[in-house]
Amino acid sequence: MVTQKSPYPYWFVLPAAIVFSVLFLAPTFASFWFSLTRWDLFSAVFIGLENYRQFLREPFLIQGTVNTLIYAITTSATKSVLGLLLAVLLTSGIWAQGFLRTIVFFPVLVSTIGIGITFAVLMHPTNGMINVALSAIGLPGPGWLTDPSLALYSVILVDLWKGVGLATLIYIAGLATISQDYYEAARIDGATRTQMFFRVTVPLVRPATVTVVTLSLIGGLRSFDLIWAMTRGGPGFSSDVLASVIYKQYQAGFYGLSTAGNVILFLLIALIILPLTAWFNRREVDL
Amino acid sequence: MRMTARTILAALLAGLLASAAHADVTLTILADTNPETISFLDVLTKAYSEKRPDISFDIENRAGGAEGDNIVKTRLATGEMADIFQYNTGSLFKALKPENTLADLSGLQNAGNISENFKPVVSAADGSVRGVPFGPAMGGGIFYNRKIYAELGLQVPKTWADFIANSEKAKAAGKVGIAQTYGDTWTSQLFVLADFYNVKAAAPSFAKDFTENKAKFATTPAAAKGFERLEQTGKAGLFNADFGAAKFDDGMRMVATGEAAHYPMLTFGIGNVAQNYPDNLADLGFFAQPGDDAAKNGLTVWMPSALYSPSSAENGEEAKKFLDWVASKEACELMAKAVPSGPYLIKDCQLPADVPQAVKDMLPYFEAEGGTAPALEFLSPVKGPALEQITVEVGSGIRPAVEAVALYDQDVEKQAKQLGLPNW
Numbered sequence: 001m002v003t004q005k006s007p008y009p010y011w012f013v014l015p016a017a018i019v020f021s022v023l024f025l026a027p028t029f030a031s032f033w034f035s036l037t038r039w040d041l042f043s044a045v046f047i048g049l050e051n052y053r054q055f056l057r058e059p060f061l062i063q064g065t066v067n068t069l070i071y072a073i074t075t076s077a078t079k080s081v082l083g084l085l086l087a088v089l090l091t092s093g094i095w096a097q098g099f100l101r102t103i104v105f106f107p108v109l110v111s112t113i114g115i116g117i118t119f120a121v122l123m124h125p126t127n128g129m130i131n132v133a134l135s136a137i138g139l140p141g142p143g144w145l146t147d148p149s150l151a152l153y154s155v156i157l158v159d160l161w162k163g164v165g166l167a168t169l170i171y172i173a174g175l176a177t178i179s180q181d182y183y184e185a186a187r188i189d190g191a192t193r194t195q196m197f198f199r200v201t202v203p204l205v206r207p208a209t210v211t212v213v214t215l216s217l218i219g220g221l222r223s224f225d226l227i228w229a230m231t232r233g234g235p236g237f238s239s240d241v242l243a244s245v246i247y248k249q250y251q252a253g254f255y256g257l258s259t260a261g262n263v264i265l266f267l268l269i270a271l272i273i274l275p276l277t278a279w280f281n282r283r284e285v286d287l
Numbered sequence: 288m289r290m291t292a293r294t295i296l297a298a299l300l301a302g303l304l305a306s307a308a309h310a311d312v313t314l315t316i317l318a319d320t321n322p323e324t325i326s327f328l329d330v331l332t333k334a335y336s337e338k339r340p341d342i343s344f345d346i347e348n349r350a351g352g353a354e355g356d357n358i359v360k361t362r363l364a365t366g367e368m369a370d371i372f373q374y375n376t377g378s379l380f381k382a383l384k385p386e387n388t389l390a391d392l393s394g395l396q397n398a399g400n401i402s403e404n405f406k407p408v409v410s411a412a413d414g415s416v417r418g419v420p421f422g423p424a425m426g427g428g429i430f431y432n433r434k435i436y437a438e439l440g441l442q443v444p445k446t447w448a449d450f451i452a453n454s455e456k457a458k459a460a461g462k463v464g465i466a467q468t469y470g471d472t473w474t475s476q477l478f479v480l481a482d483f484y485n486v487k488a489a490a491p492s493f494a495k496d497f498t499e500n501k502a503k504f505a506t507t508p509a510a511a512k513g514f515e516r517l518e519q520t521g522k523a524g525l526f527n528a529d530f531g532a533a534k535f536d537d538g539m540r541m542v543a544t545g546e547a548a549h550y551p552m553l554t555f556g557i558g559n560v561a562q563n564y565p566d567n568l569a570d571l572g573f574f575a576q577p578g579d580d581a582a583k584n585g586l587t588v589w590m591p592s593a594l595y596s597p598s599s600a601e602n603g604e605e606a607k608k609f610l611d612w613v614a615s616k617e618a619c620e621l622m623a624k625a626v627p628s629g630p631y632l633i634k635d636c637q638l639p640a641d642v643p644q645a646v647k648d649m650l651p652y653f654e655a656e657g658g659t660a661p662a663l664e665f666l667s668p669v670k671g672p673a674l675e676q677i678t679v680e681v682g683s684g685i686r687p688a689v690e691a692v693a694l695y696d697q698d699v700e701k702q703a704k705q706l707g708l709p710n711w
Contacts, residue, residue: 041364042384045707054701059694098606126529146469146531148685160514234472235531237673251353252672253360253382254705 039256053262060245065268067152068241072183072220075159079216083167090168091175101172112162116229119158120145121263123230125283148238155239156242159226163219167212174208175201210280214273221269240243242268245287255279312605313343319351323422323558323626324373324592330621334611334666342605353474353672356382358365363388368597373381373421374592376408380418381705385411390596390603392416397614402632408590408665418593422622423629424555425589426649427662428483428575430542431535433644435462436572443574445581447516450549454525457548464525466547467682476679477551478576482513484587484660485578494666498704500710503614507690514695519683531683543567549574553589557628557645574651586652589633589658591632601699610627621678625682668706671698 035051037044055061090101108116122129123144131141144154182200191199224243227233233240233248242265249258295643316332318324329343330614332344347369349358356379359405361524362368363383392398393415409418429450435441435457454464487494489509496502497510504510520526527547529535536559541547543560544567550556552622560571575586594613596606612618619636627642638646652658664670670675677695678685686694703711 038705040706041360042387050704054704058701059697069545088346120532121456124529126532126533143531146529146683148683166474232472233678234679235469235675235683236685238685248672251357252702253356254672254701258704 005161014268027281031259032263034256036259037256040120040253041255044256055260056266060240063237064245068221070152070218071156071241072222074156075163075220076213076216078160079164079167080212082164083171083212084205086164086168087171087175088197091172102171104168104206107162108165113224115158115162116226120230123154145231146235149234151235152238155227155230158230159223163216167216170208170212171205178204206277214277218269218273219278220270222265243258291423303621311341311343311613312611313345314371314606314609315345315347317347318373318549319355321351323555326625327422328403329624330625331613331618334618334621335359335612342495343453347473359383363597366599370600370602371569371594371596371609371674373592376593376666380593380609381668384438385417386413388419388597389399390600390607392419392607393609394606395611395614395681397611400614400616400634402634404633409593416594418708419610420591420632422591423626423631424591425556425572425629426575426652427477427561427587427589428551428573430543430550430552430556430645431574432454432542432548432570433572434545434570435548444577445584446577449607450577451519451523454549455470455523457524462545463541463547463656465520466538466541466550467526467530468533469530469679469682470532470534470678471500471617472675474538475682476553476675478517479513479674479678481551481576481587482516483581483663484575486510486583487660488578488583488585494663498667498669500510503696505696507523511688514681514688514692515626517678520643540564543571547569554629554645557643558626561643571645573648585657586649586659587662590661590665636648667709669699669703671695673698
């Protein structure tokens with residue numbers, strides 16, 4: 001392998017390197033140190049791995065981790081399937097295509113907190129518009145956000161509504177790069193529409209799939225704002241995810257402990273995403 | 288007028304002299320946005336500016352709750368705190384490291400006016416006073432609707448069993464027996480926290496033993512009872528249908544307007560009703576959370592927040608002078624007139640004659656010998672941060688009280704370790 005000499009002198013990268021070190025590298029390494037201390041902002045006392053021990057004993061950590069995985073996998077899988085289907089629909093030249101694309105994409109532009117607060121009102125068990133509408137047609141509405149077995153899934157639903165537009169947009173861009181020649185060849189060979197979708201579209205839209213899955217998986221693993229705005233991890237602890245467990249430690253003033261939690265979350269995301277991207281990239285080379 | 292060099296010079300000199308004689312000072316204040324806080328600051332700063340025309344105020348608002356805690360701690364730790372700030376007393380105050388961060392106020396002229404009951408909750412480890420009381424003492428107990436009580440011929444309950452019986456009767460009459468509002472999770476803690484008078488009556492040394500890690504909630508039957516009582520009310524189906532989503536405002540509305548017979552809450556809820564439902568204020572009554580023994584009936588009391596000045600204050604001397612005045616009878620009575628919702632903690636400070644009914648119901652507890660006990664958070668720095676989620680679970684029937692108590696002990700242990708307390 002030949003290393004090519006960079007065409008730029010080193011001082012050229014200095015400004016960016018300084019900004020990167022001061023604002024990103026230094027805090028990252030500082031957080032590793034603070035995660036080993038009992039830190040109340042006024043002073044930090046070194047206590048070794050005690051914070052990690054405490055955090056891993058946190059009663060809701062197991063449930064929080066399971067919830068995080070459910071949340072990340074469900075939203076990421078559904079967004080890629082729905083996103084692809086919507087993208088195919090919205091590139092098929094149907095009536096008012098541009099307008100429908102706008103409608104699908106619109107929720108992406110709205111503030112997550114705003115969406116959370118709005119849906120919390122819509123999902124109110126007795127006065128919320130959803131349950132009022134359901135009872136008007138004689139159906140008993142569930143406690144969307146107050147039933148502990150349902151709360152997490154209600155938030156997931158809202159996350160899908162908000163996030164599917166971005167997945168669709170990425171897929172529309174991905175579909176545009178597929179040459180019409182493939183479809184023409186398939187048609188000449190007598191392929192059905194279903195066959196064309198599974199044998200031509202799905203394999204060739206892979207780069208878009210990689211982007212959608214990776215982005216939504218990372219987004220799902222560290223999701224916080226929507227959950228916090230809608231349920232604050234409740235009722236009780238039933239919709240807690242890792243990020244909300246960490247935030248609660250911070251709220252309680254346990255800064256060292258919450259930093260330890262963030263280091264754990266960082267490692268967990270790295271553990272899941274690194275092999276996944278490596279796998280995706282290898283498959284791409286094979287193609 | 289044509290300004291000659293001489294007149295400009297004269298004006299400059301005059302200005303310099305004047306400012307040297309009494310410099311105009313702007314005191315900055317950081318406070319939360321409760322309606323009571325706003326009206327207190329309004330009357331206090333107005334009156335003080337009249338006495339001292341050279342002082343003006345710049346009031347900055349902050350969030351309340353845990354978010355507010357973080358704002359206060361961060362600003363103190365970075366030396367960016369306002370000249371004066373309002374903050375909780377008791378265990379939250381102790382977490383500010385007052386010996387290092389707050390100005391010592393024990394030398395103030397009016398420091399002697401501050402009630403002996405209040406001093407411990409704003410004292411640093413060395414015993415010096417660091418804050419002046421900002422508002423009335425509050426009771427934690429149960430609001431009830433007097434109209435419902437009159438219609439159904441109910442008596443104010445002195446035992447827990449009577450309280451449940453009253454709630455059942457209200458439910459049978461088509462009312463909500465007990466309002467609960469878990470949309471604001473903190474409101475779910477009341478049955479546990481307001482039970483502390485009863486805990487103390489049964490286990491007088493609990494607060495001390497608890498702090499020293501010698502007593503636990505799970506192993507002290509009297510302490511676990513608050514959780515069991517909450518569980519009992521939930522299982523009996525006495526709550527409003529939307530208890531999981533309703534908020535504090537809804538709870539006060541329900542009990543004031545007669546939708547619900549009871550709502551366990553701190554007495555600062557009186558201010559909420561006075562503002563939102565003034566016509567119903569006379570229907571709002573209050574009693575202490577009853578225990579098992581009618582002879583040992585008393586009220587669990589919360590101390591108000593306090594005003595502090597950081598040791599890094601830019602205008603430290605003027606800030607202290609202002610705080611000194613706030614601790615005077617004159618300033619206290621201005622506050623008492625603005626918010627007459629409980630007894631104030633400055634010597635000889637009188638409430639106005641026409642206080643709301645719920646305050647009239649509360650005052651006898653303070654006048655009786657041993658009629659009140661401070662809440663646990665004013666006797667011990669130990670308080671688990673997850674209590675409000677745990678009590679939501681107990682009230683909603685997600686987790687049985689027995690397990691909840693054990694879980695809370697675990698939560699408490701974490702907090703004590705994070706505070707670095709001895710014996711933990």
